Amino acid sequence: MPVKIVDWPIIDYNNQSVAVPGTKKPGQTAHYRNGVFGYIDDKTPNCVRTLTEVWDNGFEVSRNKRFLGHRPIISTQPLKYGPYVWETYAEVDLRRRNIGSALCHMFGKGELGGGDLETVGIWSQNRPEWQIIDIALQSYRKVGVSLYETLGKDSAEYIINHAHITVIFVTKGHIPTLLKNARKTPLKLIVCIDDLSEEAKKIFTSWGEAQGVRMLELRDIEQIGKVNLIEPFPATIEQIASICYTSGTTSNPKGVILKHGHLALSLQSCLYGTSVPPDTVLFSYLPLAHIYERLAELLCISFGGAIGYFTGDPLRLLDDVQTLKPQYFPSVPRVLNKIYQGAMLAGNVPGFRGAIFRKAVATKLEALHTIGTNIHPFWDRLVFRKVRAVLGGNLIQVTCGSAPISPEVMDFLKISLCCEITEGYGMTETCATCCRCIPDDPSSSGTVGPPQPINEVKLLDVPAMAYSAEDQPNPRGELCIRGWNCFSSYYKDEKNTIETVDEDGWLHTGDVAEIDQCGRVKLIDRVKNIMKLAQGEYVALEKIENLYSSSPMVAQIYVHGDSLQSYLLAVLIPEPLQLSNLATHVLGKKVDETDKAAMEAASKDPKVNAAVLTLLTKEAKRNALKGFETIKRIHISLDSFTVENGTMTPTLKIRRKDAYAKYKADLDALYALGEPSGTQAFKL
Template identity: 50%
Template sequence: MNNYYAMNVIPFPATLDYSKQSIELPGTRRPGQTGHYRNAIWPDTTPPDVPLKNLVDAFHSGLAHSYNDPFLGERPIISRNPLTFANKFVWQTYAEVDVRRRAVGSAVEHFFRSGKCAPGVEGLETVGLWSGNRPEWQIVDLACMAYGKVSVSLYDTFGPDSVEYILKHAEVPIVFASSAHVAALLSVSAKCPALKIIVTFDELQEETRQALNTWGADRGVEIMTLKEVEALGKEKPLDIITPTPDQVATICYTSGTTSLPKGVVITHSQAVAGGLGAFHYDKMNKTSVLLSYLPLAHIYERLGEYGILALGGRIGYFSGDPLRLLEDAQILKPTIFLSVPRVLNRIYLAALPVMSAPGVKGALLRKAVEVKMKQLHETGINTHALWDRLVFGKIAGALGGRVTFLSSGSAPINTKVMDFLKIAFSCYVAEGYGMTENCAICTITLPGDPTASGTIGPPQQPCEVKLVDVPAMGYTAEDKPNPRGELCMRGPVRFSRYYRDEKNTREAIDGEGWLHTGDVGEIDSQGRFKIIDRVKNIMKLAQGEYVALEKVENTYSTCPIVAQIFVHGDSLQDHVLAVVVPDPDALAATAKRAGVNEPGRTAKDFVADKRVVRQVLSDMTKFAKQHGLKGFETVKGVHLSLEPFTSDNGTLTATLKLKRKAAYEMYKDILDGMYAAAPARL
């Protein structure tokens, strides 16, 4: 393979100036906004002049680095009853994946050329992907890139309504899916006239295949397996159709917290710019190993995998069961772990009981935390020869013991959690900020910054960022000590448009090309940004105080009793309420402290007992005060529930964001009743 394509990362300078992480471009300040800020290390917003012009080039770079080396891995199933996985990963090489993507791409191209599949009204040849994370997902996506097709990703947890809407909206004629989704696709096919072919990643039993074929024939939809598609492509191979940089690569549908999903159109050049932005980091190379478990339908995971494959690294796919995630990690031993607060909070909360435990074990951990935390805040150094070996090696071992880069994205994370993760994993632990609309690239914290936790760092290359006044919320560029306002960004990673949605596109992107994110940020004296509020998810209490509900939820999320929380406010009331799904272990301990310790009592009894509810509210109130919540932000009434917020019951999006309206509807009678009862204040 021609090494012309082989890319390497762009390392950080040997010495980082943490006092000046952003630079403000002279002459860019205007009334009602800050100046334009760029990364102080790499201030140029033009991507580096490299041979990667599209995502096909990105794969060819990995192929040049690691032609016969492992690329995509998974744990084979060795028994289905009970479900058992092998204790090793089995790998496909870059060369083997190259053969498979060409076969799949050739077959799909034949489907369009023959008229079996038809382009949509805008001429885009779309291909749907609906499954959990697995090697086949990546192979089909690579095939789409190489043959000018536009991948349309569907979250594995999407219900039939979302799937139907997206297939109709993107006019998808062919969908590659896991076998579990074939029946659901056929059930909506009558309302999706463009759909003509369903390809299952899995082989089907003969009886099942016959039933699906009969159903499909009645709907005018052909059922195929991936194996059959690859065989067709191998019989009739076609040359790769190299895309132009401005050609559409994918349409990523947002998970929709308040309305129908919006299709974010991302071109090859935008995706490559996102990948190159991630290349400004010195811990990734061809030896890097990524554990893939965050949804591949989300741009955060996809950009991470694009970066790994461009460098020739390995991607190991988890077994599909979140309860096996640590088992997968301990077998794979990843070096890169992309994550979200919900996962990382659980790691932190698991350590809390040990830190408070009596005896030598608890004392050792408390001392180790004290020493390393002091060192971190004074110097930024998060390694320690003694305590890493005696204490923290066991925590790092939960993820395999080899992680060199751990990131948190998708939602804010508590400062204490970030600091603990830094000293526990003794590696570069970063908090980044991005969204589908900018290819998950916007800002990221720097390694070794002693006080980075609680911020999202400076802009990433190639982005520039500014803050715009939000008068209704009292945020302005003139605020002291730090300017505040809606965070806006632009650069080559910014998306093109929402598919077939001019109205929302105009609202998101202004005439100068700035993407208005809807998040309120501030910039500190060191040039680091911080998300402090959300323009849309705020409410005004009866006395005129504004409450940022997500901020309050994020603060309470690390309270030991809280596994999940939904904070609700009513503009006719002067306080907020919460629905809390309690942590089972913490609930039992709380019930005991509340004096509810009769034999045989269950969790169901605990959440219904007023003494337990009062104790939980008391503990949460103390926690809120300790963590800086103002009086009007503090929850004044709580309902305990054992039913978690999930995608299945419609209260979480596929990316695990709370659907506020759905959560309220679920508990409307209870919350309205709590307000009507005017609970006593603590």
């Protein structure tokens, strides 16, 4: 039976969610549910309830159509990639049966396993094999555990031990790391996704034998399955499909237990109001170990769509997407912000050309904010087709998640890409599902829309931060979520489970939200990572970082406070071109962004520092930050926060403790200057 895709009915934008009668209690709001589609759960007719049903639906619709695509290397010197080549649903079906059968055979013989779950690891960048292996695990009652491509050896070792992974599918670059630490883990089998040369295979096999670990290639596993073939098993709604590890910013990763029902019903909820056609092509570049990308690809599979994977090189991202020309582009603010900044730099220039650009933007923004339309036959053809071409020119749907994005950027993307641009909100613990903006809503930017059909939400008072369900004009408080997509426990972690999920099944997000008069959720603060300044004011550091990040000058920013001080500092990693242009203007001499020495000198120049701080202060005022929330001094560095230097998680969130340790001397020196008499403004 094909999946149930439900079209948008006539929408009342003033009533996007509704309060459930009788649910209001002291200290919290009523429960809010979707005002367009109502509420769905595991009893709703015609819903998919397991991931095996998701696969069966996609396979039935698109058996002989293209499914998974990649760009093969056609030259190594220079490195050059060819056009996309594809595997069909039927070809993938054979491969998933072979892989799944081999794993069942080996677990059945006792060659693998020994933990309380039959877990299987995947440590690889996005590629067709990642998806094929995962589909095999879903189909043969195995529990997938995905590791971020950028994961360090300590975190990888922790997850392998915590989840008792005895077999892991990896790309060849990770094999040395695994073999070096093999005796500290339960690993029994490493399966290399890449084809190895005879020499490399001999070396790894010998090394593995010395460590008590068997080495095979993916084609070996497929051959084992081919001669021991068994039929796939239908899953049940309560069957565990995955342990998805969240990358902790302060502690070890937490393993979120996700069942087939959690993921399938999240996907079903996303099918309410979906606007992508069955022959949609999705561009895959966000890490598949992250729940957001994983759900997007499951959504594509459910209606028989195709998925094209990027080459793995972020510098080739635009070349990949322009080659693929996708209809569906799941994305994140850090990428969309760059598209916005590039378009504004190219279009908003002096003279006639810039005047035409500004007229086109103003005309389309007025229409967007008045009637919700982002299409204009004249301006789209004359001005915005070049912006659309950056992402291939065929986009129908762009989704934005994982972090906040400014309303100005969202509005510009809507009018320039001329397609549906949807911001949403979710967590690993909710299978990337909770809220989603409704298309053509004239004022949705800056919100994450109403709760999705699978969810109900409520707000709890946060007295320490002066947020209350009784606030006017809109209730405010900590966002809590309930529904069939919400997890119920962390793996082997009762303490964090109890702290996150209450006895009534409400998941406490740690995010502060308000519910506006249209019934939309707007994220405004964080309960976590708050601190108290010396004068007693509470500040939410992540919230402040997100607001400053909308400045074109900001590539990365770490905001720091000390409870013995009355003001905030920041470490700023600037966008090179923006710093180059500003420094050239301030210093009266050319500072080229490719001249490392000149850029370093500019970053340390007091006049440049003051000019950058002036820009940031304007951004603070634009976002209505209070005085104590405004950064008073900055340290500018060209040394980015990265996973490799230990200052970022694999999901690209700053590890606060490690970032502070890296820049402690610089931050302490700024505080040693004493109380600022006022932000030093630089006339730009």
